[in-house]
Amino acid sequence: MKKEIEYLKKYYNGSINDAIKRLEAGEPVQYIVGNVDFYGYILNVNKNVLIPRRETEELVEEVIKRSKMFNSPVIIDVGTGSGAIAISLSKELKTHVYASDISEKAVDVAKENSINNKADVTFFKGNMLKPYIENNINVDILVSNPPYLRKEEKVEDIVKNNEPHLALYAKNNGLEFYENILINAKKVLNDKFLIAFEIGETQGEDIKVLALKYLGDVNVEIKKDLSDKNRFVFVYNY
Numbered sequence: 001m002k003k004e005i006e007y008l009k010k011y012y013n014g015s016i017n018d019a020i021k022r023l024e025a026g027e028p029v030q031y032i033v034g035n036v037d038f039y040g041y042i043l044n045v046n047k048n049v050l051i052p053r054r055e056t057e058e059l060v061e062e063v064i065k066r067s068k069m070f071n072s073p074v075i076i077d078v079g080t081g082s083g084a085i086a087i088s089l090s091k092e093l094k095t096h097v098y099a100s101d102i103s104e105k106a107v108d109v110a111k112e113n114s115i116n117n118k119a120d121v122t123f124f125k126g127n128m129l130k131p132y133i134e135n136n137i138n139v140d141i142l143v144s145n146p147p148y149l150r151k152e153e154k155v156e157d158i159v160k161n162n163e164p165h166l167a168l169y170a171k172n173n174g175l176e177f178y179e180n181i182l183i184n185a186k187k188v189l190n191d192k193f194l195i196a197f198e199i200g201e202t203q204g205e206d207i208k209v210l211a212l213k214y215l216g217d218v219n220v221e222i223k224k225d226l227s228d229k230n231r232f233v234f235v236y237n238y
């Protein structure tokens, strides 16, 4: 709590006493302040979007490195939430990015963040890869941090009671959205491609099996985050 109060004092503009009351009632400090710093970009956040996490900055960093394998890649961010991944990639790579979310309210937040940061992102509202399939968009790099928690998974109260469940939970042992993307991936991916997933720490091997099942002879790499947990899967053909 001490750390959060320090954070409030530094970043909150309104009455600090009201803010502390909200904190004590269990609200995340980022929603109270109303924005976060993600990869050096200030993003508005509210209860309609997941608060972007540090691991996701690591995902962005890794995608930036791997993007050098492509010449002007077409990049998509599936389940964009606040727009964190799409906006930071657009800014860092000085390129256009497509992003989508099933939640109209999340897309509204992401659009506002994109404008505020002068990023070059086109947004769609839609289910997983559907907007890209419908718009005949051929993709080189597909990035996604989809919902991946199992319904019965133990989740901190502050997360469960505040962040949108649409952003957290997935059926089929948390694998629903990885499988949905991998089943349909061939409809959007170019021959040379990279899929970059953020994952739950126990899901790597299952996602590898799904990637090989739906995409055939491709490279699959499970990668740890800075806390030494398996948190990313890269599926690629280059």
Ligand SMILES: C[S@@+](CC[C@H](N)C(=O)[O-])C[C@H]1O[C@@H](n2cnc3c(N)ncnc32)[C@H](O)[C@@H]1O
Pocket: 049, 050, 051, 052, 053, 056, 078, 079, 080, 081, 082, 083, 084, 085, 100, 101, 102, 103, 106, 126, 127, 128, 145, 146, 147, 148, 166, 167, 168
């Ligand atoms: C874990 S959050 C990730 C948000 C953001 N990309 C980030 O990394 O901070 C997952 C996002 O997927 C979206 N989502 C859930 N189901 C979806 C679906 N069927 N199609 C597209 N997006 C979906 C949620 O609304 C949420 O914004």
